[in-house]
Amino acid sequence: MKVYNNIENVNTEFVKNNLSKKDSKSGKANAYNTEDSVELSSELNNLKDLKNQTANMGSISQGKVNGIKLQVNDGTYKISSENIAEKIIDEHIIK
Numbered sequence: 001m002k003v004y005n006n007i008e009n010v011n012t013e014f015v016k017n018n019l020s021k022k023d024s025k026s027g028k029a030n031a032y033n034t035e036d037s038v039e040l041s042s043e044l045n046n047l048k049d050l051k052n053q054t055a056n057m058g059s060i061s062q063g064k065v066n067g068i069k070l071q072v073n074d075g076t077y078k079i080s081s082e083n084i085a086e087k088i089i090d091e092h093i094i095k
Contacts, residue, residue, distance in 0.1 A: 071077035 068077060
């Protein structure tokens, strides 16, 4: 890329064409197109949906969590394989 020190070497045709383009919405000629636009992806919409879903889930009972932690640490927490199997079937197989 060459850089010239004088203005005479600037491609004036390119400058004229790009500075006198018309705005696509208003049809008016602008010195510069100052209108910016942003297009959000569908991923953002998915994230908004997830945020709304998690907001509606309800809060976690900290007392219940602490109670389960104590049972796990004491070795008294009972794991029901039947309950686990039912949850897996309900959530992943039967929909």
